[in-house]
Amino acid sequence: MTNRNRELIYLTVAGVLTGVGFASVYIARKSEISAASLTYAAFFFALYLVAHLVARYTVPHADPYLLPIAALLTAVGLTEIYRLGPSDAFKQGLWVVIGVAVFAVALLGLRRDYRLLENYKYLFGLGAIALLFMPLLPVIGQTINGSRLWVHVGGLQFQPGELGKIALIVFLAAYLREKREVLAQGRLKDWGPLLVIWGGAMLVLFATGDLGSALLYYGIFLALLYAATARVAYVAVAIGLFLAGSIVVYKGTPHVRERVTNWLHPWTTHPVYCPFSGTQALRQDCASYQEVQSLYSIGHGGFGGTGLGQGTFTSSSGRQIIPYLNTDFIYSALAQELGLIGAAALLMVYMVFVLRGFRVSLFAADGFSKLLAAGLTFGFALQTFIIVGGILRVIPLTGITLPLVSYGGSSIISNFIVVAGLMLVSNRANADVEGAR
Amino acid sequence: MILASTTYETVLLVLKLAFLVLLYLFIWRIVRTAGRDLRLPQESFILSPALAGGGIAQTVDSGRLVVVQSSILEVGEEFDLDSTALTVGRGAQNDVSIEGDEFASARHVRVEPRRDGVWVSDAGSTNGTFVNGVRIDRPRKLVQGDVVRVGETELRFET
Numbered sequence: 158m159t160n161r162n163r164e165l166i167y168l169t170v171a172g173v174l175t176g177v178g179f180a181s182v183y184i185a186r187k188s189e190i191s192a193a194s195l196t197y198a199a200f201f202f203a204l205y206l207v208a209h210l211v212a213r214y215t216v217p218h219a220d221p222y223l224l225p226i227a228a229l230l231t232a233v234g235l236t237e238i239y240r241l242g243p244s245d246a247f248k249q250g251l252w253v254v255i256g257v258a259v260f261a262v263a264l265l266g267l268r269r270d271y272r273l274l275e276n277y278k279y280l281f282g283l284g285a286i287a288l289l290f291m292p293l294l295p296v297i298g299q300t301i302n303g304s305r306l307w308v309h310v311g312g313l314q315f316q317p318g319e320l321g322k323i324a325l326i327v328f329l330a331a332y333l334r335e336k337r338e339v340l341a342q343g344r345l346k347d348w349g350p351l352l353v354i355w356g357g358a359m360l361v362l363f364a365t366g367d368l369g370s371a372l373l374y375y376g377i378f379l380a381l382l383y384a385a386t387a388r389v390a391y392v393a394v395a396i397g398l399f400l401a402g403s404i405v406v407y408k409g410t411p412h413v414r415e416r417v418t419n420w421l422h423p424w425t426t427h428p429v430y431c432p433f434s435g436t437q438a439l440r441q442d443c444a445s446y447q448e449v450q451s452l453y454s455i456g457h458g459g460f461g462g463t464g465l466g467q468g469t470f471t472s473s474s475g476r477q478i479i480p481y482l483n484t485d486f487i488y489s490a491l492a493q494e495l496g497l498i499g500a501a502a503l504l505m506v507y508m509v510f511v512l513r514g515f516r517v518s519l520f521a522a523d524g525f526s527k528l529l530a531a532g533l534t535f536g537f538a539l540q541t542f543i544i545v546g547g548i549l550r551v552i553p554l555t556g557i558t559l560p561l562v563s564y565g566g567s568s569i570i571s572n573f574i575v576v577a578g579l580m581l582v583s584n585r586a587n588a589d590v591e592g593a594r
Numbered sequence: 595m596i597l598a599s600t601t602y603e604t605v606l607l608v609l610k611l612a613f614l615v616l617l618y619l620f621i622w623r624i625v626r627t628a629g630r631d632l633r634l635p636q637e638s639f640i641l642s643p644a645l646a647g648g649g650i651a652q653t654v655d656s657g658r659l660v661v662v663q664s665s666i667l668e669v670g671e672e673f674d675l676d677s678t679a680l681t682v683g684r685g686a687q688n689d690v691s692i693e694g695d696e697f698a699s700a701r702h703v704r705v706e707p708r709r710d711g712v713w714v715s716d717a718g719s720t721n722g723t724f725v726n727g728v729r730i731d732r733p734r735k736l737v738q739g740d741v742v743r744v745g746e747t748e749l750r751f752e753t
Contacts, residue, residue: 163627167620174616181609184602222624229620270718276687276701337641338678387640464610495614502617509624522708523679524641589713589733 160221161213167225172202178236185466211261215268216584226510227576234562238483252566256573263577271581275525278331281324282354288321289361316567323574330528333385341386369543369555380535419445420553450479451489462496483564485556488548511538517579520586530582533575656707657753664747666694679706682744697721698745712736
């Protein structure tokens with residue numbers, strides 16, 4: 158069977174899954190929503206069919222599983238967002254359409270040779286910094302929830318940092334490919350541009366107070382540095398620097414101290430100072446309210462979950478219990494409705510995607526492609542870990558989106574670019590292998 | 595009424611189970627097929643660690659390109675291939691720069707040593723790349739004595 162036919166089969170399975178999910182939500186919540194919801198599943202399947210046809214034309218040899226997995230994740234996300242609020246689901250649906258369009262444009266535009274990007278590496282490096290700086294600009298920049306990472310133009314809100322991530326990965330892959338041998342020898346002069354761009358990115362991130370992204374960028378940087386130079390010593394030094402930096406940030410920023418306290422001690426037995434109201438309250442009723450409610454939500458799901466559409470997310474007065482449920486906390490909503498079994502399956506879907514991504518990197522023939530695929534995959538994996546780990550209290554919670562599932566346009570678009578990038582790299586690698594036979 | 599409520603519950607239970615079963619089936623199928631193609635070209639995605647090992651330059655001798663005919667480069671000049679790809683083109687950023695060759699593109703061709711030999715691939719040039727006079731449309735493995743023509747420049751591959 159050819160790769161593309163296989164892709165079509167898996168896409169069909171993802172389409173059926175979407176149908177089952179929407180049907181469940183519809184039946185469980187008939188009183189509130191109309192049968193029109195079922196058209197979502199059909200529309201969704203049609204959309205991915207278009208993406209599939211573009212892939213058939215542009216990247217016939219590409220990995221067959223990446224697109225179905227992306228389809229499945231967006232479908233699961235859309236189902237849950239729909240269940241939480243049909244009006245948000247409509248907007249999210251639009252973003253997915255735009256995401257697929259960007260995916261198609263990327264494939265069409267770069268199908269001849271995506272390695273041309275390597276020639277514009279400094280443009281990507283500067284672009285990454287510019288994108289990160291955008292929210293800090295007056296007028297268009299916006300602070301939401303203590304972090305300044307939004308840009309507001311017209312009626313549209315955008316998180317440029319999400320695209321900055323991709324630009325940074327392209328820059329790092331191209332730069333490290335070119336300089337890896339001199340970097341491995343450790344000459345200071347060759348570290349210059351890397352440190353400048355890196356230092357700039359770090360500064361911006363501390364200025365915006367967006368810790369999740371800071372961790373993500375640093376992780377990507379480290380992973381690519383290691384993949385390019387194979388020097389464990391660099392990773393050790395960088396982790397040391399990161400720990401030192403963390404301590405400084407911990408001591409210097411109340412925002413961060415609060416996050417760590419909420420992580421280590423979310424429950425208190427006696428009232429403590431509450432920074433929101435300025436009064437004394439139990440911490441679970443104040444600072445760590447979100448985390449604690451999210452844990453209760455996950456616990457309520459048990460092994461099998463309540464079933465899609467049947468979870469409890471609003472209090473008896475009809476108010477939504479967990480704020481930011483469909484962005485940062487969507488995983489806890491899914492964990493309640495799908496249970497441990499479903500939540501674990503969802504993590505496995507992410508793992509399979511990462512597995513395919515690293516396989517693409519292994520098969521790629523040249524250094525740039527290898528590093529690009531490894532960087533895109535690692536970024537995707539680390540982002541998932543940061544948010545899921547935060548929700549499950551493995552690490553302190555930082556607001557970041559769950560790739561392809563969370564509500565949010567910038568995140569959807571940037572992750573579709575990740576999928577397009579991996580498919581382009583794997584197309585070339587597989588075509589070479591087949592051509593050699 | 596009681597019957598209606600039971601069917602309703604049953605339908606939801608069936609949908610829930612169907613969703614989970616399909617999800618696991620999806621994962622299992624992909625992992626199973628992924629297990630089949632374990633013949634990977636490389637065990638790690640780290641760029642050839644032996645080469646990036648540091649201080650001591652361990653270069654692999656993969657062969658060299660010898661200039662056969664050119665209006666810019668000196669005939670007989672040699673370009674050694676080590677572990678990294680060599681690019682040929684009109685631009686100054688190329689490893690083999692043939693500035694002034696009007697028929698060459700800025701970035702014309704890549705010659706890359708791989709595990710199984712040295713491969714030549716066109717980097718999206720306007721006038722194409724020719725190996726022994728035949729225009730290539732996909733990467734091709736070079737053998738001793740092959741002549742690669744880029745614009746008006748000819749390079750011979752020697753091991």
